[in-house]
Amino acid sequence: MEFSLGQIATILGGTVEGDSSKKVFRLDKIQEGKPGGISFLANEKYEPFLYETEATAVIVSEGFSPSKSFKTTLIRVKDAYLGFTTLLEAYTQITKTTLVGVEEPCYMHSSSSIGENAYRGAFSYIGKNCEIGTGVKIHGHAYVGDRVKIGDGSIIHPGAKICADTIIGKNCEIHPGAVIGSDGFGFAPQPDGTYKTIPQIGNVILEDNVSIGSNSTIDCATMGSTIIKKGAKIDNQVQIAHNVVIGENTVIAAQTGISGSTEIGKNCVIAGKAGIVGHIKIADQTTIGANTGISKTIKTSGQTLFGYMAMDLKDFLKSYSIFKNLDQLQRRVQELEKKG
Structure with missing residues (x-):
């Protein structure tokens, strides 16, 4: 062109x-x-x-x-x-x-529907009772499970897996290898030391304008929904566990892991390899630095957190300035002790 x-x-x-x-x-x-x-x-x-x-x-x-x-x-x-x-x-x-039409071979169950100007790539699969919107692009080797809904203009890239009952909004983009709606990590410990699998019967909801990076995984809820709210952007290789809620316009960088039932506020920035425990809340507009561990609820919005376990960035930098001089300080203390 x-x-x-x-x-x-x-x-x-x-x-x-x-x-x-x-x-x-x-x-x-x-x-x-x-x-x-x-x-x-x-x-x-x-x-x-x-x-x-x-x-x-x-x-x-x-x-x-x-x-x-x-x-x-x-x-x-x-x-x-x-x-x-x-x-x-x-x-x-x-x-x-420019991508419109159907490449063969591919499969769509007769009970499913797809809108105008859509694209289905070779070897793509669409299960039963799916509702696919106008202009949706489903690339080759992508899998769309039963009862999935995909809004207008969304793109499912090659090899992405959209599991049963997932709801995807308008203008979303699911990159290659991502898995949306796989089982959450639910196991009940038994008296004999074994674990009993807890059925995961919920789903995943992606609101409008959400992007999910390659090889990221979003687990379905145990009950109810795991929710990624509108405008959120998830990088490659991110793990989001069951019943998590990600707020509007929050961005999450690669290799971050978010444990079950945690709620992340809107307009947050989470850098790479951050780890967040389950069943806590992160306030709006929180920035979490790379490799930072979050172990408790963050109630005040607008903070920048860094370190393991996380603390206010200014406090961390002050503490780190002491930490990196510990060897020097120790020697000074030892010299003072000898003089004393």
Whole structure:
């Protein structure tokens, strides 16, 4: 697909400095730009590449002033980074909408329904009594279990598994290998030391505009629902246990684990490898640092927590400054003791 620089400037609400009829058909890094490609410059440390790049066009911010001559054509926008993000979104939307129809072989039970402009990739499976919305894309080798509902515009990527009774809202994206609605970790200890499996009869609900990363797992509820609220973004390899609730617009980075029945507030940021125990609540707008362990309810919103076990970031940094000097302090104490 080719687009003129004038068309791109219109999409971005920007202006072209040069020939607006030039065509581009590829998105490039500025340091790897070639003819036919469009790049962006948002970080000043990449400015030297502007004067070397062979890209047909580069998106820059309105206030940018080049320090020497260059060959490329500039598209000026209010914010270069946001402008390029908008372009990526437009490109992605165009490529997504081109996938329509049914590839064979694939399977959908006769009791299920699917809306217009949908896509079913080869070897995909749709079980009984499913309701699939308009424009949904179900890629090859994806599995959709019985009684699943998927809202308009959602995408199920290759190899993702959507287990029975899951409800997925509009414009959600489930990346390759993710498993939504598998059994929660429920086992009752017995007098003889063995464990009895507790049936997990609930489901998972993903509200609108939720993204689930590759190889992440979200367990179904023991009873009721595990809920990921609208706008939440879950990275790759995240484990969310049964009956957890994730608040609106909360983001969770890779390898985080959240134990059962915990409630995470809205607009929280949880960094990689964080661990959160079960049956607690995390207040809105909480930031949890990488490798941080949360063992109790966080009641005050807006805190930044770090460490194991977690404490206020400022307190942690003060404590750490002492900790890293412990060897020095010990020697001083020993010297004082000798003098005493």
